[in-house]
Amino acid sequence: MGEHEIKPVRVVVLGGGTAGWMSAAGIAALLPGLATVDLVESEDIGIVGVGEATLPHIRGYVERLGIDEAAFMKATHATYKLGIDFRDFGSIGTSYIHPFGSFGESVAGLGFHHYWLELARQGLAGPIGDYSLAVAAAQANRFTPPLHDSSLASTYGYAYQFDATLFGPFMRDHGVKLGVTRHEGLVTAVERDVENGNVTALLLSDGRRLDGDLFIDCSGFRSLLLGQELEEDWEDWSQWLPCDRAAVMPCSHKKGMPLKPYTTASAMPAGWRWEIPLQHRMGNGYVFSSRFLDEDAACAEIEANACGEPLADPRILRFRTGRRRRSWSHNVIGVGLSSGFLEPLESTSIYLAQMAITYLIELFPTDGGIDARDRDEFNRLVDMEYDRVRDFLILHYHATTRDDSEFWNHVRTMKVPDSLAAKMDLWRRTGRVEKYADGLFYDASWIAVYLGQGWVPETHDSRAAIPPPEQIKRALDRLREAITQQVLAMPDHRQFLESEAARLAEAA
Amino acid sequence: MTEPREALRRIVIAGAGQLGVLAAIALKRALPSAEVVVLGIPIDPGALADRAATALPFTNRLHDRLGIDELALVAKAGASHRLITRYVGWGGPGQQAAVPYSTGTEPAMASRFAREWGGGRQGASMVASPTSPAQALAEAGRFAVIPPGEAGPLAEIDYALRWNPQAYRDLLIAIAQQLGVSYLPGNLLGVEPDGHGGIASVSLTGTEPIAADLFVDCSGPSAALLSTLPDFETLDWSNNLPVRKLILSRPGRPLVALEDRVTLLPEGWRYELAGRDGLQVTLGIAPGAAEEVALRALGAPPLIAFDLEPGRCIDPWIGNVLALGDASARFEPVAALNLDLAHRQLDLLIEMLPGRRIEPLERIEYNRRASLMMDAVRDTLALHYIAPAAAVQFGPIALSDDVERLRDQYERRGRTIFREEAPFSNSVMTNLLIALGFCPGVPPQEKTQNTQAAVSALNAKVQSALAFAPQYTSWLEGVLANLARA
Numbered sequence: 001m002g003e004h005e006i007k008p009v010r011v012v013v014l015g016g017g018t019a020g021w022m023s024a025a026g027i028a029a030l031l032p033g034l035a036t037v038d039l040v041e042s043e044d045i046g047i048v049g050v051g052e053a054t055l056p057h058i059r060g061y062v063e064r065l066g067i068d069e070a071a072f073m074k075a076t077h078a079t080y081k082l083g084i085d086f087r088d089f090g091s092i093g094t095s096y097i098h099p100f101g102s103f104g105e106s107v108a109g110l111g112f113h114h115y116w117l118e119l120a121r122q123g124l125a126g127p128i129g130d131y132s133l134a135v136a137a138a139q140a141n142r143f144t145p146p147l148h149d150s151s152l153a154s155t156y157g158y159a160y161q162f163d164a165t166l167f168g169p170f171m172r173d174h175g176v177k178l179g180v181t182r183h184e185g186l187v188t189a190v191e192r193d194v195e196n197g198n199v200t201a202l203l204l205s206d207g208r209r210l211d212g213d214l215f216i217d218c219s220g221f222r223s224l225l226l227g228q229e230l231e232e233d234w235e236d237w238s239q240w241l242p243c244d245r246a247a248v249m250p251c252s253h254k255k256g257m258p259l260k261p262y263t264t265a266s267a268m269p270a271g272w273r274w275e276i277p278l279q280h281r282m283g284n285g286y287v288f289s290s291r292f293l294d295e296d297a298a299c300a301e302i303e304a305n306a307c308g309e310p311l312a313d314p315r316i317l318r319f320r321t322g323r324r325r326r327s328w329s330h331n332v333i334g335v336g337l338s339s340g341f342l343e344p345l346e347s348t349s350i351y352l353a354q355m356a357i358t359y360l361i362e363l364f365p366t367d368g369g370i371d372a373r374d375r376d377e378f379n380r381l382v383d384m385e386y387d388r389v390r391d392f393l394i395l396h397y398h399a400t401t402r403d404d405s406e407f408w409n410h411v412r413t414m415k416v417p418d419s420l421a422a423k424m425d426l427w428r429r430t431g432r433v434e435k436y437a438d439g440l441f442y443d444a445s446w447i448a449v450y451l452g453q454g455w456v457p458e459t460h461d462s463r464a465a466i467p468p469p470e471q472i473k474r475a476l477d478r479l480r481e482a483i484t485q486q487v488l489a490m491p492d493h494r495q496f497l498e499s500e501a502a503r504l505a506e507a508a
Numbered sequence: 509m510t511e512p513r514e515a516l517r518r519i520v521i522a523g524a525g526q527l528g529v530l531a532a533i534a535l536k537r538a539l540p541s542a543e544v545v546v547l548g549i550p551i552d553p554g555a556l557a558d559r560a561a562t563a564l565p566f567t568n569r570l571h572d573r574l575g576i577d578e579l580a581l582v583a584k585a586g587a588s589h590r591l592i593t594r595y596v597g598w599g600g601p602g603q604q605a606a607v608p609y610s611t612g613t614e615p616a617m618a619s620r621f622a623r624e625w626g627g628g629r630q631g632a633s634m635v636a637s638p639t640s641p642a643q644a645l646a647e648a649g650r651f652a653v654i655p656p657g658e659a660g661p662l663a664e665i666d667y668a669l670r671w672n673p674q675a676y677r678d679l680l681i682a683i684a685q686q687l688g689v690s691y692l693p694g695n696l697l698g699v700e701p702d703g704h705g706g707i708a709s710v711s712l713t714g715t716e717p718i719a720a721d722l723f724v725d726c727s728g729p730s731a732a733l734l735s736t737l738p739d740f741e742t743l744d745w746s747n748n749l750p751v752r753k754l755i756l757s758r759p760g761r762p763l764v765a766l767e768d769r770v771t772l773l774p775e776g777w778r779y780e781l782a783g784r785d786g787l788q789v790t791l792g793i794a795p796g797a798a799e800e801v802a803l804r805a806l807g808a809p810p811l812i813a814f815d816l817e818p819g820r821c822i823d824p825w826i827g828n829v830l831a832l833g834d835a836s837a838r839f840e841p842v843a844a845l846n847l848d849l850a851h852r853q854l855d856l857l858i859e860m861l862p863g864r865r866i867e868p869l870e871r872i873e874y875n876r877r878a879s880l881m882m883d884a885v886r887d888t889l890a891l892h893y894i895a896p897a898a899a900v901q902f903g904p905i906a907l908s909d910d911v912e913r914l915r916d917q918y919e920r921r922g923r924t925i926f927r928e929e930a931p932f933s934n935s936v937m938t939n940l941l942i943a944l945g946f947c948p949g950v951p952p953q954e955k956t957q958n959t960q961a962a963v964s965a966l967n968a969k970v971q972s973a974l975a976f977a978p979q980y981t982s983w984l985e986g987v988l989a990n991l992a993r994a
Contacts, residue, residue, distance in 0.1 A: 034952055108537075110859075117510045121510055121512075362923060362952075363921070363952075365952075366950070373920075377913065377917065425869055426867075426869045426870065426872075429867045429870075430870050432860065432870060432873065435877065438928060457510050458510060458511070459512065459513045460510050460511075460512055460513070461513065461863075462513040462861075462863050462864075463538060463861065464512055466541070
């Protein structure tokens, strides 16, 4: 006793897609008693359902919300994901896997890739992926969860590939159980406080009104509150990331094909094409730039190239790359597409929504009003996340020798942001990666893309040439052999999924 | 195709203090083919990284990688272990709290304990918050170093070392000699520019000019090499850090303790460093405090006093000259960060070791990260002077946006902020904030586990650590006896 009465913050979430239900369930689960959550969605408005492929961070979200992994995977028809196989990006005919894991180990404080570069120069090394357990397991279509020790079996992580149209509903069921109130309806008007401009209520088409203290805009690209109502400026990044459409087409699995524990991204003349294996079907899509390809042609391309038998006609998603200058303005927080969009090349959409929710929970207003300092802090963190991802995505397009289409000529020759140009120059001249510990994509990821796209540095560290080459070769051979053995001991990806499903059924 | 860079052939290190010699060891180990020369030019007595008789846990890991055996430091350099630093009076009269390097609980829970059981301004009149295993061990005088990789209740306890700087330096010199590092004593007569913003050669009394590919300036606050370069520029921290004068005591009685102590006094702060060679006291004098009064506050016979001009180089690496330690940043030893920063910079140099032809871009990247390190140190120190009780004697100081944000977020929300290249993890930073008397605000998301469960878990850790650990003094005697027999 003696604690003052806490008046819960009335949170209203607008939009019932992935971002909407992730936000609603997250707040309900992690701020019990501090917030009431109402969510308004309409069956008349389709959801984009982006993010069939995810990053390992999603596991943290699932775990924090106390969701059983196996049940979650069953409900969303999920498969495991060890990385992304990029094909034809650096040049036609080349490919590499960007793994959720590392390549080798540092020796005497010097990064593994310097030794690898030295050995590769002498023609004594295999592809760098040979020295990554995640890559080797992916290529063998095998999977087992990593260990939490310091052994080789701990050198990778994993994420999920799931049916994004099922993820939202799964989170909805979870959210409703946690006490989120769902409202079916269309928002027809927004009420604002005349003095401070804050949103005070959403009015629905049937005359209901939803009053709130805090509004989370998950209305997708419409950005109904943050963009339309508050007119928060949009920072356009399409000069660097020109893709603005996706032609999407689900397909059946081809009979007898292995179930890949990774996503495939194949470069195309005006963008790239994804193949995401789910338990029950394949996700296919062609992300392209409408400046270089029209929608009909893109649909024809996806029909011609898709993996598996079509389950529906291709449909077109339209988007634009960039972000709102502020994701949190007044008492409105944009989560997901309403606050910004970066194309799905590295499966970052759900990650960015998740980080916004995490930061919002950390900075949640509990003592009456919103403090401008918390809002600034939220926007600082969200900006940092977007900037890091943006530069990394641009790298995939810019580090190329492709000159076979107008699109690739454009991205190859465009001027990139200074922050990226500096990173690329440092790599090119010295084989070093600019380091940071906050945000997304660390050394191993940058090295995977640089080397995978043939962006071999001009020099590497002099220390890599100190040991006799045979000695480095023996060490690398031993590592490759250990990886091969470890992979052979892993179950097949599909088998592992089936055994997990059987275990779940037994437990139930 | 990629080529290995041509390796540095000769590296000259200016300054043969404990920092310069360790830098020589690290560089020689990284590049055995290079000639590494240490110039024994006189070092300013105010070179705090060279005077430091202690560092932080990072240094233990650096030693480990460089093959410097901790037990050898115990045997030959008077090394002893510190588990906690006790801050006394920073939150107000009677308030005190320990800063361990490992807490046994999450930062959010530590803040919650502080809020609910004391710490902060009300601390004195409240029940002390639950104790971390490190603090319980320090208070019971129990500890033993566990061999790496071994499990058990002491495995999670991180610690810092103290030593006798002279003996430590001698031990390093012996290792450096074994590795083939050469040494040239003398006074610096002059430097010959290389025409590209760096140095071609340096001249000492009694020697030919000494050319090198890379010069590492470990000469102390004067930055004897770096400061000769046309692009040398400094950043003044005197608005951020108020202490201008330091007094160091002569060593007192030997004191084998697992804790050190930093006390806030009307005259400034007093840092008491225990050690097998004797307790050493350092006093940082508050602006306006009279020196005679301050001398009394020292509580021990003074050894030396010197002036402090806090600041840093804007670029610690210019041309082919790179400054470490006091040559790159000067600040007070209130948090044992002087040698810690120098060692982290040295580690960064080893990570980014250039080739014979230095790339401007790698210099830029080094300077970026080294600057983040230095500014994070400045801001960690600044927190001391805005602690609730300290602001009175130290007066207002200029705060960086990062400090303002951290203080605000911590006091309103109990939230610490991740910072690139910071000296402390969020967990240690949380403990420091509590010890300095900042009152943590309530984070919106209190841990779902209840406090009682966390307290029980912590108490269980404390009990098993206490039951397992021998008396530190007996353990130390045993180690010394074993070493003597060997």
